[in-house]
Amino acid sequence: xxxxxxxxxxxxxxxxxxxxxxxxxxxxxxxxxxxxxxxxxxxxxxxxxxxxxxxxxxxxxxxxxxxxxxxxxxxxxxxxxxxxxxxxxxxxxxxxxxxxxxxxxxxxxxxxxxxxxxxxxxxxxxxxxxxxxxxxxxxxxxxxxxxxxxxxxxxxxxxxxxxxxxxxxxxxxxxxxxxxxxxxxxxxxxxxxxxxxxxxxxxxxxxxxxxxxxxxxxxxxxxxxxxxxxxxxxxxxxxxxxxxxxxxxxxxxxxxxxxxxxxxxxxxxxxxxxxxxxxxxxxxxxxxxxxxxxxxxxxxxxxxxxxxxxxxxxxxxxxxxxxxxxxxx
Amino acid sequence: xxxxxxxxxxxxxxxxxxxxxxxxxxxxxxxxxxxxxxxxxxxxxxxxxxxxxxxxxxxxxxxxxxxxxxxxxxxxxxxxxxxxxxxxxxxxxxxxxxxxxxxxxxxxxxxxxxxxxxxxxxxxxxxxxxxxxxxxxxxxxxxxxxxxxxxxxxxxxxxxxxxxxxxxxxxxxxxxxxxxxxxxxxxxxxxxxxxxxxxxxxxxxxxxxxxxxxxxxxxxxxxxxxxxxxxxxxxxxxxxxxxxxxxxxxxxxxxxxxxxxxxxxxxxxxxxxxxxxxxxxxxxxxxxxxxxxxxxxxxxxxxxxxxxxxxxxxxxxxxxxxxxxxxxxxxxxxxxxxx
Numbered sequence: 001x002x003x004x005x006x007x008x009x010x011x012x013x014x015x016x017x018x019x020x021x022x023x024x025x026x027x028x029x030x031x032x033x034x035x036x037x038x039x040x041x042x043x044x045x046x047x048x049x050x051x052x053x054x055x056x057x058x059x060x061x062x063x064x065x066x067x068x069x070x071x072x073x074x075x076x077x078x079x080x081x082x083x084x085x086x087x088x089x090x091x092x093x094x095x096x097x098x099x100x101x102x103x104x105x106x107x108x109x110x111x112x113x114x115x116x117x118x119x120x121x122x123x124x125x126x127x128x129x130x131x132x133x134x135x136x137x138x139x140x141x142x143x144x145x146x147x148x149x150x151x152x153x154x155x156x157x158x159x160x161x162x163x164x165x166x167x168x169x170x171x172x173x174x175x176x177x178x179x180x181x182x183x184x185x186x187x188x189x190x191x192x193x194x195x196x197x198x199x200x201x202x203x204x205x206x207x208x209x210x211x212x213x214x215x216x217x218x219x220x221x222x223x224x225x226x227x228x229x230x231x232x233x234x235x236x237x238x239x240x241x242x243x244x245x246x247x248x249x250x251x252x253x254x255x256x257x258x259x260x261x262x263x264x265x266x267x268x269x270x271x272x273x274x275x276x277x278x279x280x281x282x283x284x285x286x287x288x289x290x291x292x293x294x295x296x297x298x299x300x301x302x303x304x305x306x307x308x309x310x311x312x313x314x315x316x317x318x319x320x321x322x323x324x325x326x327x328x329x
Numbered sequence: 330x331x332x333x334x335x336x337x338x339x340x341x342x343x344x345x346x347x348x349x350x351x352x353x354x355x356x357x358x359x360x361x362x363x364x365x366x367x368x369x370x371x372x373x374x375x376x377x378x379x380x381x382x383x384x385x386x387x388x389x390x391x392x393x394x395x396x397x398x399x400x401x402x403x404x405x406x407x408x409x410x411x412x413x414x415x416x417x418x419x420x421x422x423x424x425x426x427x428x429x430x431x432x433x434x435x436x437x438x439x440x441x442x443x444x445x446x447x448x449x450x451x452x453x454x455x456x457x458x459x460x461x462x463x464x465x466x467x468x469x470x471x472x473x474x475x476x477x478x479x480x481x482x483x484x485x486x487x488x489x490x491x492x493x494x495x496x497x498x499x500x501x502x503x504x505x506x507x508x509x510x511x512x513x514x515x516x517x518x519x520x521x522x523x524x525x526x527x528x529x530x531x532x533x534x535x536x537x538x539x540x541x542x543x544x545x546x547x548x549x550x551x552x553x554x555x556x557x558x559x560x561x562x563x564x565x566x567x568x569x570x571x572x573x574x575x576x577x578x579x580x581x582x583x584x585x586x587x588x589x590x591x592x593x594x595x596x597x598x599x600x601x602x603x604x605x606x607x608x609x610x611x612x613x614x615x616x617x618x619x620x621x622x623x624x625x626x627x628x629x630x631x632x633x634x635x636x637x638x639x640x641x642x643x644x645x646x647x648x649x650x651x652x653x654x655x656x657x658x659x660x661x662x663x664x665x666x667x668x
Contacts, residue, residue: 229427230429230492232413233382233414233418234418236414236441324433325476
């Protein structure tokens with residue numbers, strides 16, 4: 001057991017060593033790319049107020065450090081980071097870290113909710129498809145998977161709102177909680193869950209299709225292996241063979257892909273958050289782009305890279321647990 | 330006779346071919362029956378048919394299999410599952426791939442125990458450790474948690490054997506258990522199997538293409554060629570007594586390298602059977618006729634039935650050999666010297 005903990009510790013140390021230069025490079029690159037975007041926060045604020053003079057704009061730029069050279073701005077930003085500050089947002093007139101931390105839980109709940117749902121539903125559909133490969137159940141589910149694969153998430157979201165919120169009135173159409181309800185305990189939890197259902201469906205549908213196809217292929221591949229015949233020769237029930245021998249081996253390629261998807265999901269979340277008015281980081285990032293609020297955008301990108309790095313480390317650990325042949329180095 | 334497994338007229342078809350054609354064989358309690366034949370002769374298909382474990386594409390066209398008095402052909406899937414791994418078990422050719430790579434070896438043994446006997450986790454673990462010790466795996470309690478990739482091929486085959494004998498089966502089907510192992514390990518594994526056969530008084534159906542293995546370990550021998558049993562006799566009779574009655578068996582015997590192989594290489598080339606097993610595909614007569622030195626016109630028209638040629642000795646040949654020699658009509662020039 002202590003050997004196992006030791007291995008986990010080594011793995012985490014390696015992750016940290018690799019993460020620091022990766023994140024630093026990402027911050028600098030992102031910063032330089034954003035300099036290529038025309039306009040800055042002062043332009044947007046001035047444009048919105050409609051009555052800015054050259055003096056007020058220069059004053060704004062001076063206040064937010066936008067009048068300095070690119071190198072100067074970068075150094076100032078890195079200096080902020082070194083002091084665990086993500087800078088200040090001219091638009092929201094608040095520290096970026098506070099803005100992001102307010103939105104982070106919403107995005108994480110949506111992301112992991114959607115990925116978890118997609119993973120479980122995809123696994124079940126894929127297992128059914130492989131167990132009846134070539135039969136009608138497989139064909140019907142293949143068509144369903146193809147439809148889910150080719151339909152954009154925002155459209156599924158809009159249609160789900162039309163059906164479940166407008167016509168049936170079962171589920172709320174937007175936001176992450178009933179406004180002004182002041183619920184507590186279980187009521188609060190159920191209220192949150194009810195708000196989570198439709199955005200999760202919209203975000204997960206595409207990934208359900210991917211995991212279903214992947215599970216089907218992986219399980220059919222494992223099905224041909226000799227140890228499956230051994231398991232049958234032991235007198236195990238076919239479903240037991242499917243789950244504890246075939247699926248267990250098929251999980252390895254599926255979790256690999258799921259790990260890669262965590263990054264994609266953050267991008268997909270922007271659209272779904274917009275459709276459902278979900279207060280998450282995706283929408284914050286979009287608003288930051290429109291307002292040229294680059295400190296907020298850089299902060300979001302930095303947080304996103306943290307999430308991806310942590311998720312990849314978790315997938316590495318999961319792999320080492322799933323497949324004893326993989327050594328955690 | 331006290332047959333625990335009897336197959337009668339078993340015919341198995343795969344898409345495009347009939348792999349097993351009317352095989353009849355019986356296995357007595359406690360004996361080792363060797364099923365011999367070259368690759369593609371239908372040995373493994375016969376074994377899988379006995380377990381009713383054929384792949385979905387294969388079909389049993391006819392025949393019946395009786396095991397301990399019950400007809401396996403009419404049994405529902407649940408009843409077959411109660412037999413598999415408990416009364417009849419099987420080990421396979423490739424120990425490298427026959428174990429689940431992501432499950433501990435002990436867990437895989439405990440799984441079969443818990444499937445067939447109502448044991449707690451702890452009891453199953455203890456029994457599995459005992460079984461690992463029984464197949465002479467050193468330090469079994471520690472090995473229990475290891476995974477197949479930590480073990481050598483011979484060790485993995487021992488684990489397969491432990492799994493197969495876990496519930497004291499009456500019949501163990503060993504499908505080329507030593508083909509993938511090197512020679513020194515082969516002898517150890519076969520010795521272990523034979524020891525367990527005595528200790529647990531089970532019967533062993535040993536599928537092999539190695540006549541050396543047959544001579545050393547088998548009580549009786551059934552020789553398969555192109556899906557049919559062409560000869561069935563006792564090992565003693567085949568190797569020490571009257572010798573083979575079927576020209577194919579004789580061909581197999583002279584193709585093996587004897588202990589005086591050094592002399593053999595200097596003085597003569599290794600004997601071989603001319604042609605390949607595919608030569609008679611689809612032909613109506615004896616499948617061996619195109620390769621047989623003694624074939625005559627009858628052989629090409631209908632397959633010879635398996636008939637008694639001596640006490641406990643069956644052969645499917647119109648012109649069976651006597652004392653390992655072709656009968657006088659074939660001439661004496663290719664007599665077989667045995668022993």
